[in-house]
Amino acid sequence: MAGLANLHTPDELHEAFRQFLRQRGIKYTGARKKILDAVLDLTDHFEAEQILYLLKDRGLNVGKATVYRTLPLLVDSGILKQVRFDVKQAHYEHAFGEGPHDHMVCRRCSRIVEFGSEEVVALCEKIARQHHFHVISHRFQLTGLCWECSTQCPVVALPPSGE
Amino acid sequence: MAGLANLHTPDELHEAFRQFLRQRGIKYTGARKKILDAVLDLTDHFEAEQILYLLKDRGLNVGKATVYRTLPLLVDSGILKQVRFDVKQAHYEHAFGEGPHDHMVCRRCSRIVEFGSEEVVALCEKIARQHHFHVISHRFQLTGLCWECSTQCPVVALPPSGE
DNA sequence: ATGCTTGCAAAACGTTTGCACAGGG
């Protein structure tokens, strides 16, 4: 489920995925291999369609539905993490290697800055304790202006929504 | 834009909305009045369709498009706040009265527990300072098991994403 | 050989847009 922090190579991750599927009685098929390969070659935050494009570029014929059906498996296996920004489509990022982190999204240039979450995790635990809640995961996102954009013009001209 | 913390009654909020619209050169129409009335009668976290249902129940004929076109106005006016959980559709909550807060979502029973965000805001500022980021808003959400559900069975049986 | 898995197409879903008509300032 988790604990892929020490696995880095494609081979190790394919093997981990295969074992995850097997212990669930799910097959490690060609399409799923191709999708995992594509996913490992993508960086940062990508969406389902980018996987499709990459597969098409490689001349691999994998259906859109198969990609959408495989993504939850990759998330459950601990290889991917679903990240939701304030848009309708889901984004994903690698969940192996690198510790957990959170995101700041620049409202003007859409740049995404990542930052470590030790303090965030500590706060999660403190709050959870106060409310008798058992935390499984957290999501912490800052929206604002990145350094460059706020230097250019610190006035927040864009309204929160619309227009 | 903001500063509706002291307004509570429907009349005050209608007046605030009317002024907000006027200073933008937008009309305070019958449909928008009905939508605001419906929105004020809803509690907690609701989605666009719930507003439509409520209006239909009241025998008011307001189009879906009008509701979707009015929601951003209500958000910009500071009456509503858009809240995004890990689902595709947007949710909204009252933004007047009550200070800012964040949410814990129970993975098993979907209950939403709110908690104050003073510490979260402080952490936002600290992190923003470290990364030279100008924060406009934050979003902090905990996913896990609420007190009742974790009492029943603390084992996290449900996978992060379905089946 | 069996039945999970696939690709395709079509449906579903929340949201947006185009349009002719209605209604507010």
Next chain:
DNA sequence: CCCTGTGCAAACGTTTTGCAAGCAT
């Protein structure tokens, strides 16, 4: 009265599902 706002329906983009055929175990 003019121009914005409205309701309807159709379009939209993402995700899901039904199905016959394919393929891993």
